[in-house]
Amino acid sequence: MDVRAILLVGAPVTEGERIADRPIATLDVLGRPVAYHLAEYLHASGVEQISTVASCERPTGFYRAADLGKTVNWIHSSEQELWRSCEHLFAEHAQDGAELLVVCRMGAYAELNLDALIQFHLDQQARITSVSDEEGPLGIFVISASRRNDAAFLFRRQLAEFRSAPAEFRFSGYVNRLKSAADLRRLTVDALYQRNAIKPVGKQVRPGVWVADGARIERGVRIVAPAFIGSRSKVRAAAVITRATALERHSQVDCGTVVEDSNILPFTYIGAGLDVSHAVVGEQRLAHLHRNVEVEVADPKLIATLSHSPSVRALKGMAALAKLVPAELVRGLFTRPRREQPVPEAIQEPAAAVDASAIPEEKRRKLVGSVSESATDFSSNLAVMRRYGNE
Amino acid sequence: METNNSEKSPKSRPVVVKRMPEHLNLVQARKFLKEIQPMLNSDRPQLVFDLSTVRQLDAAGVDMLLHCMSEAMKRDGDVKLAGLSAQAAVILEMTRTDRLFEIYETSTDAARSFSFFLPNTMRQTGTMPTQASPAQGAQQAA
Numbered sequence: 001m002d003v004r005a006i007l008l009v010g011a012p013v014t015e016g017e018r019i020a021d022r023p024i025a026t027l028d029v030l031g032r033p034v035a036y037h038l039a040e041y042l043h044a045s046g047v048e049q050i051s052t053v054a055s056c057e058r059p060t061g062f063y064r065a066a067d068l069g070k071t072v073n074w075i076h077s078s079e080q081e082l083w084r085s086c087e088h089l090f091a092e093h094a095q096d097g098a099e100l101l102v103v104c105r106m107g108a109y110a111e112l113n114l115d116a117l118i119q120f121h122l123d124q125q126a127r128i129t130s131v132s133d134e135e136g137p138l139g140i141f142v143i144s145a146s147r148r149n150d151a152a153f154l155f156r157r158q159l160a161e162f163r164s165a166p167a168e169f170r171f172s173g174y175v176n177r178l179k180s181a182a183d184l185r186r187l188t189v190d191a192l193y194q195r196n197a198i199k200p201v202g203k204q205v206r207p208g209v210w211v212a213d214g215a216r217i218e219r220g221v222r223i224v225a226p227a228f229i230g231s232r233s234k235v236r237a238a239a240v241i242t243r244a245t246a247l248e249r250h251s252q253v254d255c256g257t258v259v260e261d262s263n264i265l266p267f268t269y270i271g272a273g274l275d276v277s278h279a280v281v282g283e284q285r286l287a288h289l290h291r292n293v294e295v296e297v298a299d300p301k302l303i304a305t306l307s308h309s310p311s312v313r314a315l316k317g318m319a320a321l322a323k324l325v326p327a328e329l330v331r332g333l334f335t336r337p338r339r340e341q342p343v344p345e346a347i348q349e350p351a352a353a354v355d356a357s358a359i360p361e362e363k364r365r366k367l368v369g370s371v372s373e374s375a376t377d378f379s380s381n382l383a384v385m386r387r388y389g390n391e
Numbered sequence: 392m393e394t395n396n397s398e399k400s401p402k403s404r405p406v407v408v409k410r411m412p413e414h415l416n417l418v419q420a421r422k423f424l425k426e427i428q429p430m431l432n433s434d435r436p437q438l439v440f441d442l443s444t445v446r447q448l449d450a451a452g453v454d455m456l457l458h459c460m461s462e463a464m465k466r467d468g469d470v471k472l473a474g475l476s477a478q479a480a481v482i483l484e485m486t487r488t489d490r491l492f493e494i495y496e497t498s499t500d501a502a503r504s505f506s507f508f509l510p511n512t513m514r515q516t517g518t519m520p521t522q523a524s525p526a527q528g529a530q531q532a533a
Contacts, residue, residue: 271450275487286481293477298416299449302485 003118004093005047005102006086009035010055011158012079016179017107019294020265020283024178025106026059027282028248028266029188030228031201031212033059034178038109039072041197045114047102049093053086055079059266087155094145101151105139105159109187110175111197117142117169126167128154133171141166181280181287181294188263189244192226200228212249230266250306250313261289269304404434406502408473410441415452424455431459436468439501443474448482457488469493473501 010023017024025035032040039050051073058074077085086103093101100118104110112131121129127147131140139159143151153163174196176187191198192208202212208225211217214232221235224242230249235241239253243261247253251264254272264270265282280287284305287294297303307313407430412419430436438459442448460470471493475483483489495501 273487274485276485286485288477288481291477291481293481295478295481296447297449297482298447299451301450302482 001100001118002098003047003100003102003114004049004098005039005042005051005104006089006093007035007039007050007052008054008082008086008103008105008107008159009052010079011082011105011107012055019181019184019280019287020285022283023054023056023106024184025109026054026056027184028059028230029184029263030191030198030210030246031230031249034109034184034187035106036072037198038104038106041111042102042114043072044197045112047114049073049098051075051089051093053077053082053089055082083155083158087152090143090145090151090155091148094148098145101143101145103141103143103154103159106178107139108175108177110138110140110171111173112140112171113173117171120169121167124167127164128162128166129169130162130166131169131171133175135177138171138175138177140171142169182289182292184280185261185263185289188228188246192228192244192246202228202231236272250308252306267306267308269300269306271302271304274302404437406437406439406505408439408441408498408502410443411445413444414447415445415455416447416449417451420451420455424458427459431462431466433466433468435466436463436470437505438463438468438470439473439495439498440470441473441498442479443476445476445479448479450486453482453486453488457491460492469505471495471501471504473498 007025009025019027025038026033028034029037035052035054039052042050053075055077057076075085075089090101090103100121102112102114102117110131110133117129117131121142121144126142127144127150129142131138131142141154141159143154150163153161174190176183176190176196178184178187187196187198190196191200200210200212202210202215205211206225209223209227209229211229212231212233215229216232216234217223217229218235218237218239220237222240222242223229223235224240226244227241228246229235229241230247230251232249233247233251233253235247235253236255236257238256240258240260241247241253242258245259245262245264247259247264248266248268250267252269253259253264254270254274256272257270257274257276259270260275260277262276262278263280263282264276265280268282270276270281276286278289280289281303282305284298284303285294285296286303307316407427409423409427412423415423427438430438440456440459445452456470456472463470472483473495474497475494480489483492493501493504495504
C-alpha cells in the first residue's frame with residue numbers, strides 16, 4: 001500500500017509551541033530537529049515519502065544523514081500560504097498514486113503504531129481518521145487519497161473542522177505534545193533514558209554518554225550520564241555537564257560552567273563560570289523551566305549565538321587569539337602580582353589587646369618581619385578549587 | 392529610580408531603598424553607582440535594591456551589585472535585594488550571585504530585616520529603632 005506523510009511545521013497557533021520565536025518542531029533534540037525524528041520514525045514504520053511543509057527555513061548546518069534527507073522533502077511556505085501549500089501537496093500525492101496520506105501537525109511528537117492505525121482506517125472505511133489520546137486530538141490524521149474534497153475542507157479550516165464526521169482512533173503509545181520548553185526538555189530526557197524511539201546522533205563513549213563527530217571535550221571536564229554532546233560542540237576545561245543535559249551541534253560551554261538538566265540549542269555559546277540549570281538555552285534566550293519564564297540575555301559574555309558560517313567562526317576565533325596574546329603580554333610585563341603589594345601596617349602591628357611595650361624590641365622586629373616576609377612567599381597564582389557535588 | 396531614607400529616631404541608621412533601572416547594562420550601572428556612591432560611603436550603609444522593574448541585567452550590572460555589596464561590607468553595612476523580576480532572578484542564579492545576597496519578596500521585608508538582629512535590650516529600651524520603623528520608610532518609598 002502506498003502510504004505517504006505530510007508534516008506541518010510552524011502552523012500559526014494561539015500560544016506555545018515556540019521557543020526563542022522558533023517552532024519547537026524545528027529545534028534539535030539529540031542531534032536532529034524534532035520533525036526529522038518523527039520523519040525517521042515514520043520512515044522506519046514503512047512510509048516511503050515524507051514531505052515537511054514549514055513556515056520557516058530548513059534548519060541550517062543540517063546533520064549529514066543523507067539517507068533520511070532523500071526521503072524528507074522540505075517545503076518552505078509563508079504562514080498565510082501554509083494551508084494552501086498542504087492542499088496542493090495532497091493533490092500532487094493523490095495524482096502521483098498515493099493511497100493513504102498521514103497528515104501530522106507538529107505539534108505533538110507521537111510514536112504511532114502505523115500498521116494498527118491504517119488497519120483501523122480501512123476497517124472503518126473512513127474518509128478521514130483522527131488520532132487522539134486521553135487529553136484530546138493530537139493533530140494527526142489519516143486521509144484516503146481519493147477524498148480530495150474532504151482533505152481540502154480540512155486544510156481550509158486549519159485541521160479544526162471536518163466535512164463529514166471522522167473515525168476516532170484512540171492512541172495510547174508515547175506522545176509528547178511539545179507545547180512548551182518543558183515539553184522539549186521532557187522529550188530529551190525521555191530519549192536519553194530510552195523511553196521513546198529517539199536515538200542520539202552520536203557514539204556512546206560510555207554508558208549513557210553520547211558524543212557526536214567532531215565534539216571537543218577538554219581535560220578536567222566532568223560529564224555525568226546520561227548526557228549528549230553534539231557534533232562540533234566544545235566543552236572547555238573544568239565544565240560540568242550533568243543530569244540529562246544535551247549540548248546540540250556547534251554549541252560551546254566555557255570554562256568552569258555547570259550545565260545541569262538543560263538543553264543547549266545549536267550554535268549557542270555559554271560563558272565561563274556560569275550555572276545553567278533547568279533551562280532551554282538558545283538564540284540569546286533562556287527558557288527557565290522552574291520559573292516558567294523566557295528571558296532574553298543580551299550580554300554576549302553570558303550567552304551568545306555563534307555564527308552559522310564556519311569561516312566566520314574561524315575568523316572570530318583567530319581575532320580573539322590575536323587580541324588575547326598582546327593583552328596577556330602587557331599584563332605579564334606591567335602588572336604587579338597581588339602578593340607583592342605592601343601588607344597594610346595594621347596587619348604588621350601587634351593586636352591592640354597585646355601590650356606592645358611588653359614585647360622585647362628584637363622579638364617585635366622579628367615578628368613584624370616574619371609577617372611581611374611570609375606574605376610575599378605565596379605566589380600570586382594560587383590554585384583555586386571549587387567543590388561540586390561529590391568532587 | 393527612587394530613594395528613601397527612613398529616619399525615625401536620631402540614633403537610628405537609615406535604610407535606603409533604591410529602585411533599579413529597567414536596563415542594567417554597563418552605562419546604566421555606572422550611572423546608578425555614581426548615584427549611590429554617597430550612600431555607600433556613609434558609615435554602616437544599609438541598602439535595599441528593588442529589582443522589580445529590571446527587565447535586562449547583564450554582567451556589568453551583576454558586577455555593580457557585587458561592588459556595592461563589597462563596599463557596604465567594608466563599612467560594616469549590607470546590601471539586600473528585593474522584589475526580583477524573573478529576568479533578574481534568572482541572571483543572578485546563572486551567575487551564581489543569588490547565594491551571595493539576602494533576597495526578599497518585597498522591599499518592605501528587606502528593610503525590616505535590617506532590624507531583626509538588634510540586641511533585645513536595645514529594642515526594649517527604645518534606644519534603637521523598632522522593627523517597624525525602617526519598614527515604614529520602605530513602604531513610603533513603594
